[in-house]
Amino acid sequence: GENVEQHPSTLSVQEGDSAVIKCTYSDSASNYFPWYKQELGKGPQLIIDIRSNVGEKKDQRIAVTLNKTAKHFSLHITETQPEDSAVYFCAASRSGSARQLTFGSGTQLTVLP
Amino acid sequence: KAGVTQTPRYLIKTRGQQVTLSCSPISGHRSVSWYQQTPGQGLQFLFEYFSETQRNKGNFPGRFSGRQFSNSRSEMNVSTLELGDSALYLCASSLEQGIGEQFFGPGTRLTVL
Numbered sequence A: 001g002e003n004v005e006q007h008p009s010t011l012s013v014q015e016g017d018s019a020v021i022k023c024t025y026s027d028s029a030s031n032y033f034p035w036y037k038q039e040l041g042k043g044p045q046l047i048i049d050i051r052s053n054v055g056e057k058k059d060q061r062i063a064v065t066l067n068k069t070a071k072h073f074s075l076h077i078t079e080t081q082p083e084d085s086a087v088y089f090c091a092a093s094r095s096g097s098a099r100q101l102t103f104g105s106g107t108q109l110t111v112l113p
Numbered sequence B: 001k002a003g004v005t006q007t008p009r010y011l012i013k014t015r016g017q018q019v020t021l022s023c024s025p026i027s028g029h030r031s032v033s034w035y036q037q038t039p040g041q042g043l044q045f046l047f048e049y050f051s052e053t054q055r056n057k058g059n060f061p062g063r064f065s066g067r068q069f070s071n072s073r074s075e076m077n078v079s080t081l082e083l084g085d086s087a088l089y090l091c092a093s094s095l096e097q098g099i100g101e102q103f104f105g106p107g108t109r110l111t112v113l
Helices: none
Strands: A004-007 A010-014 A019-025 A030-038 A045-051 A056-059 A062-067 A072-077 A086-094 A107-112 B005-007 B010-013 B019-024 B031-038 B042-050 B053-057 B064-068 B074-078 B087-094 B108-112
Touching (some): A004 A086, A019 A086, A019 A107, A072 A086, B010 B019, B019 B087, B031 B074, B042 B074, B053 B064, B074 B087
Parallel strands (some): A010 A107
Antiparallel strands (some): A004 A019, A019 A072, A030 A045, A056 A062, A062 A072, B005 B019, B031 B042, B042 B053, B064 B074, B087 B108
């Protein structure tokens, strides 16, 4: 089955700096890659996603890049703010598996004021 | 539009008991998936329901079961509870089967004593 590895497990940045979180996946048939943000006491919130026919997607301060050949994808957050502090999860799934997302282990991002 | 709701938010049970958790998806969403989140294993897929039929099942014992009603609401049941079943149980809904965004509820925190 699919295996998703996520690095780093913790990340501290100064407010205003950029943060990058990386994930690799094992199943070459995976074609949907969402990123979730989870705040304490809440469920994961979808913040951005990318499909395998796209190499990059951006939404304001958040961007995701996908390298299908290397089977890795990354989340980039620019101009970080204290409210960006949370746990971020990457995930992967493939057609036909519907909602079976395989998640990475999560990254605790702390933005220091 | 109201988000995914889960009830109850917190539960305390003892070993050997059974428990039923409920999930109401976003209005119009027909697919409901369940995930277990623990510090040690992370986010793991339990099962997915679409139009009252289980479409996919993760690698969990038969003590974990679920169902979906005609109004798309879903319940999951865990019988003969074990200490290791203590976790946050998350429900996610999506518009239809196939690749697409999944939206998570706040989860039910289950503690087994």
